Amino acid sequence: MDAAIQSKVDTWLNGNYDQATKDEIQRLQNQSPEELTESFYQSLEFGTGGLRGIMGVGTNRINKYTVGMATQGFANYLKKTYPDTEIRVAIAHDSRNNSRFFAETTANVFAANDIKVFLFEALRPTPELSFAIRHFKCNGGVVCTASHNPKEYNGYKAYWNDGGQLVPPHDKNVIREVEAITSVDDVKWSGGEANITIIGADVDAAYVEMVKGLSVYPDVIAAQHDLKIVYTPIHGTGIKLVPDVLKAFGFTNVTIVDEQSTPDGNFPTVVYPNPEESEAMSIGLKKAKEIDADILCGTDPDADRVGIAIKNHKGEWVLVNGNQTAVLAFSYMMEARKAKGIAQPNDMVVKTIVTTDMIYNVAKANDVACYDVLTGFKWIAELIKEKEGKENYVIGGEESFGMMIGDKVRDKDAVSAVALLCEMAAYEKSKGRSLYDKLIDLYVQYDLYLEHLISITKKGMRGQEEIAEMMQGFRNNPPTTINGAKVVHLLDYQLQVGKNLVTNEIWDITLPKSNVLQFLLEDGTKISARPSGTEPKIKFYFSVNTKLAGKDAYDETHAALMDRIKAVIEDMKLK
Numbered sequence: 001m002d003a004a005i006q007s008k009v010d011t012w013l014n015g016n017y018d019q020a021t022k023d024e025i026q027r028l029q030n031q032s033p034e035e036l037t038e039s040f041y042q043s044l045e046f047g048t049g050g051l052r053g054i055m056g057v058g059t060n061r062i063n064k065y066t067v068g069m070a071t072q073g074f075a076n077y078l079k080k081t082y083p084d085t086e087i088r089v090a091i092a093h094d095s096r097n098n099s100r101f102f103a104e105t106t107a108n109v110f111a112a113n114d115i116k117v118f119l120f121e122a123l124r125p126t127p128e129l130s131f132a133i134r135h136f137k138c139n140g141g142v143v144c145t146a147s148h149n150p151k152e153y154n155g156y157k158a159y160w161n162d163g164g165q166l167v168p169p170h171d172k173n174v175i176r177e178v179e180a181i182t183s184v185d186d187v188k189w190s191g192g193e194a195n196i197t198i199i200g201a202d203v204d205a206a207y208v209e210m211v212k213g214l215s216v217y218p219d220v221i222a223a224q225h226d227l228k229i230v231y232t233p234i235h236g237t238g239i240k241l242v243p244d245v246l247k248a249f250g251f252t253n254v255t256i257v258d259e260q261s262t263p264d265g266n267f268p269t270v271v272y273p274n275p276e277e278s279e280a281m282s283i284g285l286k287k288a289k290e291i292d293a294d295i296l297c298g299t300d301p302d303a304d305r306v307g308i309a310i311k312n313h314k315g316e317w318v319l320v321n322g323n324q325t326a327v328l329a330f331s332y333m334m335e336a337r338k339a340k341g342i343a344q345p346n347d348m349v350v351k352t353i354v355t356t357d358m359i360y361n362v363a364k365a366n367d368v369a370c371y372d373v374l375t376g377f378k379w380i381a382e383l384i385k386e387k388e389g390k391e392n393y394v395i396g397g398e399e400s401f402g403m404m405i406g407d408k409v410r411d412k413d414a415v416s417a418v419a420l421l422c423e424m425a426a427y428e429k430s431k432g433r434s435l436y437d438k439l440i441d442l443y444v445q446y447d448l449y450l451e452h453l454i455s456i457t458k459k460g461m462r463g464q465e466e467i468a469e470m471m472q473g474f475r476n477n478p479p480t481t482i483n484g485a486k487v488v489h490l491l492d493y494q495l496q497v498g499k500n501l502v503t504n505e506i507w508d509i510t511l512p513k514s515n516v517l518q519f520l521l522e523d524g525t526k527i528s529a530r531p532s533g534t535e536p537k538i539k540f541y542f543s544v545n546t547k548l549a550g551k552d553a554y555d556e557t558h559a560a561l562m563d564r565i566k567a568v569i570e571d572m573k574l575k
Helices: 003-014 019-031 033-040 064-081 099-112 126-135 170-179 201-212 218-223 242-249 278-291 322-340 358-365 377-387 414-430 435-446 460-476 551-571
Strands: 050-054 088-093 116-120 140-144 153-160 196-199 229-232 254-256 295-299 306-311 317-320 347-352 369-373 392-398 402-405 448-457 485-492 497-500 506-508 517-521 526-531 537-546
Touching: 003 019, 003 033, 019 033, 050 064, 064 099, 064 140, 064 153, 064 170, 088 099, 088 126, 099 116, 099 140, 099 153, 099 196, 116 126, 126 140, 126 153, 126 201, 126 414, 201 242, 201 414, 218 414, 229 242, 229 278, 229 414, 242 254, 242 414, 278 295, 278 306, 278 317, 295 414, 306 322, 306 414, 306 435, 317 322, 317 435, 322 347, 322 358, 322 392, 322 402, 322 414, 322 435, 322 448, 347 358, 347 377, 358 369, 358 435, 369 377, 377 392, 377 402, 402 414, 414 435, 435 448, 435 551, 448 551, 460 517, 460 526, 460 537, 537 551
Parallel strands: 088 116, 088 140, 116 196, 229 254, 229 295, 347 369, 347 392
Antiparallel strands: 050 153, 140 153, 295 306, 306 317, 392 402, 448 537, 485 497, 485 517, 497 506, 517 526, 526 537
């Protein structure tokens, strides 16, 4: 074993770590030395969003000690930022294995640092944590979750006083403070238990009331209250609030998918607890077909992502992708507010740079400002803060099944998204139509946009290097043509520079630095390359578009666009 890795192992074997941890290290030494190396070869990085990793012993794993050291660093930064004031934090957790333990560990460390803690009594959706931060006027917050990752993972998301995740300068400053904690002996583990307040039902009621206020057409729901809704929380936290919110909206015919209704960190019925995955939605789809439902909704373990399924023009159930869901939700909020007479002249919507540009077309037609931000809802939250008092935020979203409706929550919120998507289905049903009919109408009106995502995983120590080399190759030698179409623009968000490859014109990109490259082709194709910030993978996003002559031409036009995407992937050798 490498001497530096062995030194870390020895520190854990000889230091102030519990006996169970030491026993597990010795077991790995004897039975699985490769796993021991993976567990210690690096320290789990506290990134701009916090921690995420596989649970287990070691510096490169999520455990009591890595969580405690991260919390001590965060506490130190809060105390430096807010001297001589009572500091408050809110803490929540999802249904994953050990999430409650990590949340209580986090609460104890904050409390031992004389910080007032509001800890949820049991699991809660991530968006409710964001809401609670604002509700209790907290300076920060933490939710223990790994969102939609496999069951082996857990994580730690850090929030600031606006209810959004950390952004500059706080993200880097917290990272510095966390990195300064080099020993578990630097952590205050206990002694401040009196600083912890347990919260629950009262916050739930306030949150539900807030979401209820987002409804645009309560009268339509009253007429369509028996809309057949099937909902699955996929063993996660959504069960705590989604049924209550649907009831508050006025829906009376909600079927919960029994097999996935109990919170369970082992996620026994799925491989990936992610509504983006068809397998995770398959049991819900079966139930939806069985009762001839109007809509199926699913949320991930911490209920910040939403997936839906609806019937197409052939009567077949289809899963709606994140871009399509966003187009439906954005268009509804803009059109419905306009029709109701509650639209404001300074309304704005926000999307991320890898989310469908079709939203621009919809916003323009509705005279609403549309802004692009980097991937991650913290950037949407930051823009809301920047525009506060000048522009009125309506809705934001991203292609990866996330939406944020209204500004009372500053992170993606699948709970309110489920309610609004069901309201949209009720609205269309009141007109004798389906959400699918609405989607096709939007394509006819604004052009048919088709998006596709592929992820290339590179595991282990070498994985990150391979991803970095791939990105460097694109930067140093950008393609001049892709699938026979000229590459017109190269946007490099890391260098914050855009370049016209035809005229050599260069301009500044004003968004913060991010390791993303985008290629814009002369035929309207858009390709984005983005390494994941939380997993050892690189993601490629493809977007193509064309006119849709009419509803009857949808299948043929969609197939032609899919062929174009496949040809692009083949030409870029990304298979």
